[in-house]
Amino acid sequence: MRRESMPTLAELEAHKRIVPEIDPAAVVAMLEIRQAGEQVAEQILDVLQRDYHLSEGKFCVLIVLHQHPEGLAPSQLASRVGVARATISTMLQRLEKSGDVVIEEDAEDRRGKRVRLTAKGRAFMAEVLPPHYLRVTKLMEKLTQAEQEELIRLLRKLAGE
Numbered sequence: 001m002r003r004e005s006m007p008t009l010a011e012l013e014a015h016k017r018i019v020p021e022i023d024p025a026a027v028v029a030m031l032e033i034r035q036a037g038e039q040v041a042e043q044i045l046d047v048l049q050r051d052y053h054l055s056e057g058k059f060c061v062l063i064v065l066h067q068h069p070e071g072l073a074p075s076q077l078a079s080r081v082g083v084a085r086a087t088i089s090t091m092l093q094r095l096e097k098s099g100d101v102v103i104e105e106d107a108e109d110r111r112g113k114r115v116r117l118t119a120k121g122r123a124f125m126a127e128v129l130p131p132h133y134l135r136v137t138k139l140m141e142k143l144t145q146a147e148q149e150e151l152i153r154l155l156r157k158l159a160g161e
Helices: 009-018 024-052 056-067 074-081 085-097 119-140 145-159
Strands: 101-105 113-117
Touching: 009 024, 024 056, 024 119, 056 074, 056 085, 056 113, 056 119, 074 085, 074 113, 085 101, 113 119
Parallel strands: none
Antiparallel strands: 101 113
C-alpha cells in the first residue's frame, strides 16, 4: 500500500531554505527506495506468513541452515542472520520445539552447540523454497536483466559495499 506521508518537493524545498545542504531529490529517492522495499517485502513475506506461518526472521534462520547442512554454532547463525544471540536462542527454541531444527553438542568442541535442520526441516524448505524463488522471479520480471544488474550495483553502492 502506498503511503500518503511522503513529503512533497515543495515541503522539502522549504526545509532546504533552513538547511541548505538538504537535497530534496535525494530525500525523495531514499523514501521511494524504502517504500518500494516495504511493498516488495509485503508481496513476498506476506505469502510466507499466510501460507507457511513463517516470520521473516524464522525464514532467514531456515535459509541459512539450509545453506549449511553441516550445521552452525548459534553465534555463527546469529551473525549470519543479523540478530542478537539472545534473539537467536529464542528462535532456535521455537524451531527445535516444532521439530525443524536439532541443537546438538558440537563434536569438535564439546562445550559448544551446533544447530542443523532435521529431516522435517529439510523437507519443509524443499516445499517452501521453489515457490518462494518463483514469486521473487515473477516480481523481478518487471525489470530487464540489465536493469536488475544495475539495481544490484546501485543498491550495493548505496550500502557502501
